[in-house]
Amino acid sequence: MTSSRRPAARRRIAVLRREAVLATVPVAVAALLGAGAPTAAGTTGAAGAGDPYFPLSGNGGYHVRHYDLTLRYDTSSRHLDGTAVLTARATQRLSRFDLDLKGLKVTGVTVDHATAGFTRSGQELLVTPRHALHEGQSFRITVTYNGTPKPVTDPDGSADGWIPTDDGAFVAGEPQGAMTWFPANTHPKDKSSYDFTITVPEGRTAVAGGILTGQHTAHGRTTFRWHQPEPMAAYLATATVGKFTLERYTTPDGIQVVNAVDPREARDAAPVLKKLPSVLAWESKLFGPYPFRAAGSIVDHAPDVGYALETQSRPVYDAAPDLSTLVHENAHQWFGDSVALTAWKDIWLNEGFATYTEWLYSEQHGGPSAQKTFDALYARPAGDDLWAFPPGDPGSGKNIFDTPVYDRGAMTLHELRGAVGDRAFLRILRAWASEHRGGHGTTAQFVKLAERLSGKNLDALFHTWLYAKGKPDRA
Numbered sequence: 390m391t392s393s394r395r396p397a398a399r400r401r402i403a404v405l406r407r408e409a410v411l412a413t414v415p416v417a418v419a420a421l422l423g424a425g426a427p428t429a430a431g432t433t434g435a436a437g438a439g440d441p442y443f444p445l446s447g448n449g450g451y452h453v454r455h456y457d458l459t460l461r462y463d464t465s466s467r468h469l470d471g472t473a474v475l476t477a478r479a480t481q482r483l484s485r486f487d488l489d490l491k492g493l494k495v496t497g498v499t500v501d502h503a504t505a506g507f508t509r510s511g512q513e514l515l516v517t518p519r520h521a522l523h524e525g526q527s528f529r530i531t532v533t534y535n536g537t538p539k540p541v542t543d544p545d546g547s548a549d550g551w552i553p554t555d556d557g558a559f560v561a562g563e564p565q566g567a568m569t570w571f572p573a574n575t576h577p578k579d580k581s582s583y584d585f586t587i588t589v590p591e592g593r594t595a596v597a598g599g600i601l602t603g604q605h606t607a608h609g610r611t612t613f614r615w616h617q618p619e620p621m622a623a624y625l626a627t628a629t630v631g632k633f634t635l636e637r638y639t640t641p642d643g644i645q646v647v648n649a650v651d652p653r654e655a656r657d658a659a660p661v662l663k664k665l666p667s668v669l670a671w672e673s674k675l676f677g678p679y680p681f682r683a684a685g686s687i688v689d690h691a692p693d694v695g696y697a698l699e700t701q702s703r704p705v706y707d708a709a710p711d712l713s714t715l716v717h718e719n720a721h722q723w724f725g726d727s728v729a730l731t732a733w734k735d736i737w738l739n740e741g742f743a744t745y746t747e748w749l750y751s752e753q754h755g756g757p758s759a760q761k762t763f764d765a766l767y768a769r770p771a772g773d774d775l776w777a778f779p780p781g782d783p784g785s786g787k788n789i790f791d792t793p794v795y796d797r798g799a800m801t802l803h804e805l806r807g808a809v810g811d812r813a814f815l816r817i818l819r820a821w822a823s824e825h826r827g828g829h830g831t832t833a834q835f836v837k838l839a840e841r842l843s844g845k846n847l848d849a850l851f852h853t854w855l856y857a858k859g860k861p862d863r864a
């Protein structure tokens with residue numbers, strides 16, 4: 390997406406009189422007008438969830454409770470056929486609402502089994518149900534679609550979404566790529582349970598998050614069914630396809646583990662994946678019970694991707710991960726997945742926490758202490774990228790995966806630990822995971838929690854480390 394232009398366009402349009410324009414402007418412009426613009430038939434849902442970093446991500450006016458996605462992917466032609474059934478609830482009166490969907494061809498939309506009108510405008514799929522929905526109404530949206538999914542390019546230049554590989558597709562959606570393969574309310578504010586039914590050519594495997602509930606082969610195709618019961622942000626969904634070896638077992642805690650490994654990565658992955666149960670046990674001891682029924686790994690061979698993602702209950706790796714990366718992506722299951730963002734500017738709540746977990750793991754497993762890691766980073770000169778912007782205010786979607794978010798974010802937690810002591814620090818992390826489990830958390834809520842549990846005023850600390858520009862002075 391051309392991120393630098395979207396927000397400007399939005400601002401320009403916002404000054405127009407809403408009611409006056411709605412009747413006459415093209416849908417492309419109407420889609421940008423935002424929440425609650427009155428029309429004769431009712432109201433339209435906003436085209437975005439109100440996140441300044443990704444203004445069109447998510448949609449207003451409804452919440453999706455459940456996605457039931459039926460996909461069929463032909464790995465040689467790269468053609469995807471999809472049916473998405475969304476169970477939703479209107480949070481306002483709705484004469485029209487949007488879904489996010491980029492590319493692909495929509496062949497039909499129904500709302501509660503009645504044919505609905507639809508138009509496309511950029512990444513927005515605008516749906517007009519036959520009858521306006523009233524506030525609080527539960528409804529079911531069915532979208533049939535097909536085409537060749539293409540990834541989006543994020544503001545930081547990385548590919549995101551459905552990324553074809555030589556034997557299938559690497560599928561990851563942070564921050565905005567979910568819309569490249571299913572119609573969704575893509576902002577992490579909206580969390581939903583999921584079912585996936587994915588059909589691929591026999592010999593290929595389709596891996597999503599959650600529990601594997603079925604697998605059967607007929608007429609040269611294999612269908613995999615996955616059930617993700619716990620609420621999940623759309624960006625954490627995957628349906629990665631490839632030639633994979635599946636390993637399945639249950640941990641002593643009763644978590645169903647599925648590891649899917651591309652044979653080309655098997656030798657390097659094996660010693661690291663062997664540690665998954667002990668990593669999960671160690672993280673559970675630190676942060677409280679693992680938040681999902683399922684766990685595992687998808688180790689793809691996707692040399693063009695360049696990152697791993699903490700897809701819920703089963704992270705996806707572009708190559709065999711090292712142990713630190715395994716620790717990082719699984720730490721996200723607590724921080725980022727179970728406790729989700731309400732705004733992308735709070736991204737340090739994900740990345741700072743997962744990075745600090747790597748430091749703690751090292752410290753407790755014979756590697757350098759967190760203090761040592763902190764000191765090495767702090768020694769970087771004032772002009773270093775690490776100090777380019779404060780992690781609590783990255784400034785734009787372009788910066789959300791940069792080193793200040795990860796490393797200075799982790800340094801913030803280390804400073805907190807130093808200020809409140811180890812016991813209170815761990816109590817804070819555990820309370821954060823349990824009090825917001827399955828839901829959301831904001832930076833302001835985290836600061837408040839840390840102050841409540843430590844009995845200290847931490848405003849100066851968080852101000853310095855999260856919000857002050859440049860390299861902080863040492864306290």
Ligand code: ARG
Nearest residue numbers: 543547549563696697698790
């Ligand atoms: N959350 C992922 C991680 O920390 C990084 C995702 C990067 N995505 C991107 N589009 N640049 O492991």
Ligand code: ZN
Nearest residue numbers: 717739740743
């Ligand atoms: Zn991360």
